[in-house]
Amino acid sequence: MTPQQISEVSRRAHCLYSEAAVERALDNMAAAISAKIGASNPIVLCIMNGGLITTGKLATRLDFPLQLDYLHATRYRDQTNGSDELRWEAYPKLNLSNRVVLVVDDILDQGLTLERVLSYCRAQGAEAVYAAVLINKAPARKLSPVVADFVGLEIGDDYVFGYGMDYKGYLRNAAGIFAVAKLDL
Secondary structure (H helix, E strand, C coil), rough: CCCHHHHHHHHHEEEEEEEHHHHHHHHHHHHHHHHHHHCCCCCEEEEEECCCCHHHHCCCCCHHHHHEEEEECCCCCCCCCCCCCCEECEEEECCCCEEEEEEEEEEEECCCHHHHHHHHHCCCCCCCEEEEEEEECCCCCCCCCCCCCEEEEEECCCCCCCCCEEEECCCCCCEEEECCCCCHH
């Protein structure tokens, strides 16, 4: 896509949550996470690329000892429709055995990626595994029963971008959560 095409997609999009609303949601998530696992010396595990911004913004709000790591597992590959195949680009470097793990992602949509990542962490011997997502999408599209332990915001069945979520590899850096116009899908 050209920069002009991406600018048009952004211009036609509808703002669902302002930057201020997202920041308040992150504050609330951090408070809940701190209360639940703050004393457990957790590993905070970012799912790349979508979870990068959410993880970074949460990490600065978590005032307790923790280690950060990441993994890269994708079903979308910069497309708007995901496949059932999860492609692992990178595995965590830290040993998850006997550790509390907080998996952070941008959105819980169909649930397949998160379900498989959580299963992976358990298979690595994690003592406990929790999931935090900035956005929980309406259950109509769910292909998995997985639920997140910590959720920032809820949306309907919109295709969204901003705060880590992308439109064809672009617009992850948008300051807010925006719904893509139907004509751009």
